[in-house]
Amino acid sequence: MTRPAQAILDLSALAHNLERVRALAPGRRLMAVIKANAYGHGLIRVAGALRASEAYALACLDEALVLHEAGISHPMVLLEGFFSSREFPILSKYDVAAVIHHDEQLRMLEADRPTGTLAVWLKIDSGMHRLGLAPERVAAAYQRLKAIPGVKLQGFMTHLASADERDNPVTMQQVECFGRATAAYLEPRSIANSAAILAWPQSHADWVRPGLMLYGVSPFADQTGTAHGLRPAMSLQSRLMAVNRFTQGERVGYGGEWRCPEDMTVGVVAIGYGDGYPRHARTGTPVLVNGRRVPLIGRVSMDMICVDLRSQPQAQIGDPALLWGGELPVEEVAQYAGTIPYELLCRVTSRVQVLSSP
Numbered sequence: 001m002t003r004p005a006q007a008i009l010d011l012s013a014l015a016h017n018l019e020r021v022r023a024l025a026p027g028r029r030l031m032a033v034i035k036a037n038a039y040g041h042g043l044i045r046v047a048g049a050l051r052a053s054e055a056y057a058l059a060c061l062d063e064a065l066v067l068h069e070a071g072i073s074h075p076m077v078l079l080e081g082f083f084s085s086r087e088f089p090i091l092s093k094y095d096v097a098a099v100i101h102h103d104e105q106l107r108m109l110e111a112d113r114p115t116g117t118l119a120v121w122l123k124i125d126s127g128m129h130r131l132g133l134a135p136e137r138v139a140a141a142y143q144r145l146k147a148i149p150g151v152k153l154q155g156f157m158t159h160l161a162s163a164d165e166r167d168n169p170v171t172m173q174q175v176e177c178f179g180r181a182t183a184a185y186l187e188p189r190s191i192a193n194s195a196a197i198l199a200w201p202q203s204h205a206d207w208v209r210p211g212l213m214l215y216g217v218s219p220f221a222d223q224t225g226t227a228h229g230l231r232p233a234m235s236l237q238s239r240l241m242a243v244n245r246f247t248q249g250e251r252v253g254y255g256g257e258w259r260c261p262e263d264m265t266v267g268v269v270a271i272g273y274g275d276g277y278p279r280h281a282r283t284g285t286p287v288l289v290n291g292r293r294v295p296l297i298g299r300v301s302m303d304m305i306c307v308d309l310r311s312q313p314q315a316q317i318g319d320p321a322l323l324w325g326g327e328l329p330v331e332e333v334a335q336y337a338g339t340i341p342y343e344l345l346c347r348v349t350s351r352v353q354v355l356s357s358p
C-alpha cells in the first residue's frame with residue numbers, strides 16, 4: 001500500500017471489552033454481535049479475538065460462511081434468519097441457528113422441512129415493531145415449531161427500540177411484555193444489546209447480545225466508551241500529504257466554502273469519503289495532527305480533507321493524523337458529522353489498509 005490511510009485494530013481491546021461485558025452481566029451467556037464485517041473491523045480478525053464468547057451473532061448466512069471458510073467453527077446465530085428454504089441444508093451442515101421473526105419463515109419450515117437438525121430462535125416483537133411475532137401469536141408459533149421434525153428451539157429473543165434513553169419507560173414495558181409472552185416456557189431468553197447491558201440490568205436475561213460496546217464505543221449520545229471502562233478497538237489514521245500557506249481571504253476546497261480569516265497554514269490529510277470518512281463532517285470537526293487537535297475546514301473530498309494548521313505552522317508532510325480512536329472518540333466525530341458511531345465504523349471502505357496490533 002502506498003497511501004497512508006490505515007485502520008489500526010487493537011485486538012487486546014476487543015478481549016478487554018468482552019471482559020467488561022462479563023463484569024456488567026455476570027453469569028449470562030454472551031452472543032458477540034459481529035455482523036456487517038464486525039462493524040467494519042474485519043469479520044475474521046474480530047471473531048478470532050472474541051473466541052471467549054459463547055456464540056457469534058451475524059445478520060445472515062453469507063457472513064457465517066465467511067467464518068466457516070476461514071476454518072472458524074463456533075456457535076453462530078443469524079439475527080435475520082433465513083431468506084429461503086435453500087439455506088436449510090447449509091444451516092444444518094454447519095449447525096448455524098436461525099432467528100425466526102416472521103410467519104413466512106414458519107411457513108417455509110413447514111413446507112420444505114429441513115432434512116437435518118435445524119436450530120432456531122423465536123423472535124418476539126415486544127414493541128419495536130420491526131422484526132418479530134406479535135406476543136399473542138407466540139403460543140401458536142411455539143406449537144408449530146415443536147411439530148416440525150428436526151427443528152430445535154434454542155430460545156426466545158426480542159430487541160429494544162430505545163435502550164439508549166435512560167429515562168424512557170418504553171424499555172421496561174418491552175421487557176415486561178417479553179416476560180409475559182415467554183413465561184410459560186423453559187427455553188433461554190435474550191433481550192439486551194449494548195445500551196441495555198449498560199443501562200438496564202433487568203433486561204440481561206440468559207443471553208446478552210453486545211455489539212457496539214465490544215468495539216469500545218458507547219451507544220449513549222452523551223458519553224464515550226471510556227466512561228464505561230471500554231477501550232476503543234479501531235484507530236483510523238493517515239498522514240499530511242500537503243502543507244500549504246495561503247493569504248487572508250483565499251478559499252479552500254470544493255465550492256470555496258471556507259475562507260482563510262488571515263494568512264495561515266493549511267494541511268491536507270489523505271483521507272476522504274472514499275475511505276469512509278463522513279462527507280458531512282462539518283468545519284470544526286476535530287482531527288489530531290501530531291497528537292494535537294486541529295479543526296477540519298471546508299468540504300470533505302473523496303480522497304482528502306483540509307485542516308487548519310494555525311496552531312501548528314511547523315507541521316510537515318508525512319506527519320501523522322488521527323481521524324478517530326485513542327484520544328479522539330469516534331462518538332465525538334459522529335456528532336460533528338450528524339450521525340452515530342455505528343455508521344462511521346461500518347462505513348470504512350476496503351481502500352483502507354487494516355492492520356492489527358496484538
Ligand SMILES: *Cc1c(COP(=O)(O)O)cnc(C)c1O
Nearest residue numbers: 033079159193194209210211212
Ligand atoms: C445489531 C444487533 C445487536 C447489537 O446491538 P448494539 O447496539 O451494537 O449492541 C443486538 N441484537 C440485535 C437483534 C441486533 O440486530
